[in-house]
Amino acid sequence: MNHEEKTMKSEKIYEGKMINLRVDTVELPDKKYSKREIVEHPGSVGIIAITDDGHLVLVKQFRKPVEKTLLEIPAGKIEINEEPKETALRELYEETGYRAEKIEYLFEFYTSPGFSNEKMYLFLATELIEGNAEPEDDEYIEIEKIKLEDLIEMILKGEIVDSKTIIGIYYGERYISQK
Numbered sequence: 061m062n063h064e065e066k067t068m069k070s071e072k073i074y075e076g077k078m079i080n081l082r083v084d085t086v087e088l089p090d091k092k093y094s095k096r097e098i099v100e101h102p103g104s105v106g107i108i109a110i111t112d113d114g115h116l117v118l119v120k121q122f123r124k125p126v127e128k129t130l131l132e133i134p135a136g137k138i139e140i141n142e143e144p145k146e147t148a149l150r151e152l153y154e155e156t157g158y159r160a161e162k163i164e165y166l167f168e169f170y171t172s173p174g175f176s177n178e179k180m181y182l183f184l185a186t187e188l189i190e191g192n193a194e195p196e197d198d199e200y201i202e203i204e205k206i207k208l209e210d211l212i213e214m215i216l217k218g219e220i221v222d223s224k225t226i227i228g229i230y231y232g233e234r235y236i237s238q239k
Contacts, residue, residue, distance in 0.1 A: 101178035108228040109185040115205040133228040144181035161187035
């Protein structure tokens with residue numbers, strides 16, 4: 061069965077610094093019509109930063125959409141004309157102060173394909189050199205270094221609820237166990 065939806069009309073509703081919003085009128089496989097609200101995003105990166113002693117470098121920050129402070133892997137939006145690897149190195153340094161001697165592209169995934177086209181590129185950063193973070197003016201970030209086995213427990217207890225971070229922690233555990 062063909063599950064594709066044919067776009068009949070597309071209307072831009074909002075254009076912002078980080079996202080755009082459009083509403084598409086689509087024809088469904090059964091020839092009926094429906095509307096789809098779509099958040100357009102330029103893409104982002106997430107960085108699994110592992111120290112030589114097996115700790116993950118994480119950031120703690122307040123997230124207004126969920127009204128909570130979350131523990132997350134370093135991450136950020138890809139800027140215009142920037143390659144994902146450049147973004148990963150820049151965001152790691154800005155948010156944590158760490159520089160990576162070795163950074164490896166792992167894979168990419170869609171963060172919320174039910175309403176957004178945001179694609180996240182995941183990187184593994186190792187051989188870290190500690191420095192001073194330089195967050196953006198509107199970012200208030202606390203840096204945490206936590207052992208992987210403790211992070212797994214935090215996921216199971218519901219203390220870590222960010223999807224990219226959960227993916228990153230489980231990948232980090234796999235990486236450490238194969239060393």
